[in-house]
Amino acid sequence: MDLSEIQKAITKGLSALAAPTPMSLSSWAAEHFYLSAESSYVEQKWQAFPYQVAILDAMSNDDIEEVVFIKSARVGYTKMILAAMGYFAHHKRRNQAVWQPTDEDADDFVKTEVDTMLRDVAAMATVFPAFMQRSKDNTMRKKGFLGSTLHIRGGKAAKNYRRLSVDVIYLDELDGFDSDVEKEGSPVVLSRKRIEGATFPKQILGSTPKLKGFSLIEGRSEQAEQRFSFRVPCPHCGGEHVVRWGGKDKPFGFKWQGDDPGTVLHYCPLCGEGYSQADYLTVWRRGRWVSETGMWIDLDGRFRSPEGEVVRAPRSVSFWVWTAYSEMTPWSQIVREFLSAQAKAKKGDTSELKTFVNTTLGETWEEDVEKADHEQLKARAEPYALRTLPMGVLAVTAGIDVQDDRFEIVVWGWGEGEESWPVDYQVLAANPASEASWDQLDAYLKTTYPHASGQVLGIEAAAIDTGGHFTHQVYNFVRTRGGQRLYAVRGEPAAGKPIKGRATKQDINYKGVMVKRGVRLWHVGTDTAKDLLFGRLKLSTPEPGQSMPGFVHFSDQLPVAFYEQLTAEVRVIQRTPRGEEHRWVKRKSGARNEVLDCTVYAMFAAYCLDLHRYTKPMWDRLRERVAPRQGDLLSDPLPGAIEQLLAVPAEAPATDSSVPEASVPTAHDDNWLGDTDGWLGR
Structure with missing residues (x-):
C-alpha cells in the first residue's frame, strides 16, 4: 500500500469526526x-x-x-x-x-x-x-x-x-x-x-x-x-392574516353553500372576500410567522422586530398550525368531517365533534366537567374556631400527605350520617429523612381538641400516604406506633375501587435493616372517595341548628389555600385501555391538591372506624359518650370516643330493639371497627 492510499484510509476513518460546515x-x-x-x-x-x-x-x-x-x-x-x-x-x-x-x-x-x-x-x-x-x-x-x-x-x-x-x-x-x-x-x-x-x-x-x-x-x-401564528397574504387585498375556521356567527373563515363541501371558500378577515384552496396555494409560500407582539421570522430563520430589525431569538417560542394550512388535506374534506361530526352532536354524541376540534382544528375542547367552586365554598363558611369541635362532631380522623420538605395534615370531625367539619389544617415543616421530624408528627397526632360539650377528643384514626420519596420511612413510622390507629395507605385512582380497599403486607427496608412483611399497606379508592366528597359539597346548606347527613361544613378561619386545594381537581372523561372512564384530574398542571388528598385519607380513616355503617341507635349511643346532656368543662378528658364506646359492657341495652345484638359493641368486639384483622391492623 503506497502513501496516498494510507492517507485516503486515514482521511476516511477520521471523516466521521470532522466538524461539518x-x-x-x-x-x-x-x-x-x-x-x-x-x-x-x-x-x-x-x-x-x-x-x-x-x-x-x-x-x-x-x-x-x-x-x-x-x-x-x-x-x-x-x-x-x-x-x-x-x-x-x-x-x-x-x-x-x-x-x-x-x-x-x-x-x-x-x-x-x-x-x-x-x-x-x-x-x-x-x-x-x-x-x-x-x-x-x-x-x-x-x-x-x-x-x-x-x-x-x-x-x-x-x-x-x-x-x-x-x-x-x-x-x-x-x-x-x-x-x-x-x-x-x-x-x-x-x-x-x-x-x-x-x-x-x-x-x-x-x-x-x-x-x-x-x-x-x-x-x-x-x-x-413569544407565540407565533402563520400569516398568509390575501389573494385579493394582500393583507396578512391567519387562516382560521371561523364559525357561523363570524364574518371570516370557512363558508360553504348549503350542505355542499365542494363550495367551501375561506373569507379574509380584512377585506371580506372569499378564496379557494387553489388560490391559497398560490400565496402560501409568501406566508410568514408573526408573533402576538409583532416579532416575525424571515426566510433565513432570523427573528426580527416589528420594524424589521434583526433581534436575538427568544428563549422559548410557541407555534400553532392546523390542517387547513397543509396542501395534503382538501378543504372540502375538512368541511365534510365537520358536517358529519355536527350531525352526531345534534343527536347527543359529541365524540366526533371533539375529535374534529382537537385533531383537525388543533384546538382544545371545552367540556362541561364536574367541579366545585372554591369561592362558593368559602362564602358559606361558618363562625367556628379551628382546633375546637362543634357540638355535632362525634369522632375525629386525620389524613397526612408526606412531601419532601413538609407534612400536610387535615383533621376532620364526623357527626351523624357522616356530616363533617374540618377542624384543623397544618403544614409542618419537616425533613422526612430525619427521625426528629417523625417525632414531631407523632406528637401532633396526640393532639386533643376541646369539644363544645366540655369533653376533649383526640384523633381516633389517621391515614398517611406512602407515595413519594419516603415510602419506607412511612412504613417504619406506622410499624413503630403501636396503640394508635395509624394506617399506611396508597391511592388507587380508578373507577369503582372501594374507598377502603384491600390490605397487603409490605417489607420494610429502613436504615439497611429488612423487616419482612412488617406493615400493612391499605389501598384507597381515591376516585370513589372524590365522587362521594364532591357530591356532598353540592348539598344545600341546612337551616341553622339542623343537621344534615353528609353535609360538609367549613370554618371561617380556614385559609384560601385550603379551598383552592380542596377543589383543585375536576371529573373528566378519559380514554383508557378499558374504554372511556371518568377520572379526577387537576384543573391545571402543577396545581397543589394536598388538602384534597388528605381529606380523602381522612375519609378512609373514618371508614376504618366503620362510621359509614352506623345506624341511628349507634350514633345516639356515641353521642351519649361524647356529648352527654350534663357537660362540664372541667371533666376528665375523653381521648377517644370510640375507645370509650368499646368499653361499654356487652349487656348494655340498645336504644332501639330493632338493632341486632351483633351491632352492640363490646370491649372484645374488634369487628365493630370494621377491621377484621384487629383494630391495630394497618
Missing part, C-alpha cells in the same frame, strides 16, 4: 432527509411546506431552549422531529432523548419511524454503523451513534426520566402524558432535568391539544416568551 435544520433536511414508504403517503425526498421551515430552524437554533408546537393532525410534525433527530446525530453530534406517552407508543415509534429513517436517510449510515446489526447500540430503547446517543422512552413511569444526561429532548404528543407522573411531577419538568448542565439545552414539545384547562401543551404555550 454549520447549517440549519431546514437546510440539512432539504439535503439529506427522506420520507419512508412505511410512514408516508408518498415515498420521496423531503420538501418542506412553507410553514415548516421556520419551525425546523427554531429547533436547531442554539439560542432557543424550548420549542412548543400546538398542532392538528396531518401537518408533518412527526417527520419534523425525525429530521431533527437525524440532524442532531449526524450534524451536531448531540445526545438526545425522546419520550412517547406510553412504552407501547415508544416501541411503535421506533419500528415505524426511527428505524425506517435510519435505513432510508443515507447520511445516517456514516454515524450509525450498527444498523441492521444485533448490537447494544441498536435496541428499542437506544440508538448509539458515532459521538452521540438517542434514548427512546415511554412517559408513564417516573423511572424512565432518570439516569439520562442529554442535550436535546422531545416530548411527542404531550397531552397524552399523565400531568403528574407517579406523583413525582409533570413530564415537562422531569424531562427538563435531563438537559440541566448541557451547553445548548433544547426541549422540543409537540402535541395535538385535548381538554381545555387541562392541556399540557396549551399550558407550555401560554408560558412561551
